[in-house]
Amino acid sequence: MLQIAEWCADRVRASTYVHDGKTQWYAPSLAGASTLAAALYKPEVYAGVLDVLARLDEDDYSAYLKGFMRRGMARFGESWRYADICTVLYVLADLLGVESYLEIGVRRGRSLAMVLDRRPSADVVGFDLWLRDYAGMENPGPEYVAAQMAQLGHRGGLRFVTGDSTTTVPAHFAAHPDATYDLITVDGDHGPEGALRDLATVLPRLRIGGAIVFDDIAHPELGYLRGIWQRVVQSQPNMSCHVFDETGYGVAFAIRMR
Ligand SMILES: C[S@@+](CC[C@H](N)C(=O)[O-])C[C@H]1O[C@@H](n2cnc3c(N)ncnc32)[C@H](O)[C@@H]1O
Structure with missing residues (x-):
């Protein structure tokens, strides 16, 4: 009995963290x-996203959205539950600072604009x-996106790398x-190998307390994306995940807890 109690005490001690010299x-x-x-x-999130979209050039998809x-x-007022990469x-x-x-x-900068509207000083x-x-x-390419972000008031570092991810x-x-x-957002190559590779490559670069976002997990033509998300991210014991798949193309995000 005593041995089990000592083992448990060791486990508790082993699971603490040190920050600024103090035990957490x-x-x-x-x-x-x-x-x-x-x-x-x-509703205020949806209104905020619509406001950002209104300040970008419109294309067919953003007009539809x-x-x-x-x-x-x-139709549904405060009861409406909707999420996508933008929301x-x-x-x-905003909340993660x-x-x-x-x-x-990146495409035309729609998703990037959501981040930079909330965090104009962020480095990208x-x-x-x-x-x-x-x-x-x-x-149109990186110059076009840079001009759109400047128009939104971005004042942090902005670097685009052109080529196959x-x-x-x-x-x-x-x-x-x-x-x-x-x-970190992964929304580039939507093929099964490319999406898996991108997710696996970037995941180790996510800070503790940070978030990774993966788009289109409920897209009717891309059914394998959900399995890739589950395999690479959701199955990790240090990741806390949320998935929205009720309407639209679906989106998933996860917070790195430790
Ligand atoms: C779905 S769009 C991104 C949309 C953007 N995140 C948004 O929400 O507006 C996908 C983008 O990934 C790019 N892409 C596709 N395959 C890629 C690859 N292998 N490497 C880098 N970019 C890729 C495409 O050129 C396209 O601009």
């Missing part, structure tokens, strides 16, 4: 995914191939071996 009894992150999710489904959100809000990034950037952001899949590195006419819409992201980490991020 809990894992360092103050909040898990359910705290962030509780802040997500709110704005109409969809307005209809949901008008998730808008909330996470994001100072450094890595994004794979973005990766994209800028595939022409992506999803049937113009995909298979090579550009590992090369970036090789050149910056100590680089870590408060917030």
